[in-house]
Amino acid sequence: MATFRRVYAEGHPYFITITTQNRRPILVDNVALLREAFRNSQKYFAYEIDSIVILPDHLHMIIIPEEPDAYPKIVRSIKTYFSKRLKDSWAGMPTLQSASQMKKRELGIWQRRFYEHTVRDEKDLQRLRDYIHYNPVKHRLVERAYDWEYSSFCKYCTKGMYEKEWVNLGEELDLD
Numbered sequence: 001m002a003t004f005r006r007v008y009a010e011g012h013p014y015f016i017t018i019t020t021q022n023r024r025p026i027l028v029d030n031v032a033l034l035r036e037a038f039r040n041s042q043k044y045f046a047y048e049i050d051s052i053v054i055l056p057d058h059l060h061m062i063i064i065p066e067e068p069d070a071y072p073k074i075v076r077s078i079k080t081y082f083s084k085r086l087k088d089s090w091a092g093m094p095t096l097q098s099a100s101q102m103k104k105r106e107l108g109i110w111q112r113r114f115y116e117h118t119v120r121d122e123k124d125l126q127r128l129r130d131y132i133h134y135n136p137v138k139h140r141l142v143e144r145a146y147d148w149e150y151s152s153f154c155k156y157c158t159k160g161m162y163e164k165e166w167v168n169l170g171e172e173l174d175l176d
Contacts, residue, residue: 008069013063016063017060041074041077044077046070051129051156053152055139134167
């Protein structure tokens with residue numbers, strides 16, 4: 001089994017991708033619950049959401065935790081809150097749980113692991129923001145980033161950091 005090492009860097013943002021198990025498209029349909037999970041996690045962990053996009057089966061975000069070693073706990077908090085409250089609405093749906101998930105009483109909603117990347121500098125930060133905001137276009141959910149309502153893109157347009165008609169013409173990253 002692979003050994004994963006997390007990097008905990010003081011004052012650095014973290015780019016994080018969280019994916020549903022088997023890419024089940026449940027996040028947009030349950031976006032209110034997901035937002036509630038984020039609000040709940042912020043009761044226990046101090047962090048800022050720099051950028052975010054929620055797609056049907058995964059989300060990307062850049063967070064800036066007050067404590068660098070908190071980001072895995074933040075992710076766990078969001079996933080746990082969301083899963084426990086979604087559980088009741090899953091009655092009668094086909095189970096996707098493996099034997100080990102059943103043993104651990106996991107619901108099979110999320111992939112166990114998540115992708116993380118420590119943001120190195122301003123250039124890396126902007127590249128990752130572009131990736132986040134371009135993602136709904138990449139997945140052909142909308143034609144323009146501005147049209148995807150589950151994204152921080154409009155917030156950045158209001159701040160003058162992006163134009164409403166912005167299109168990522170640069171190198172496309174493949175972090176999914």
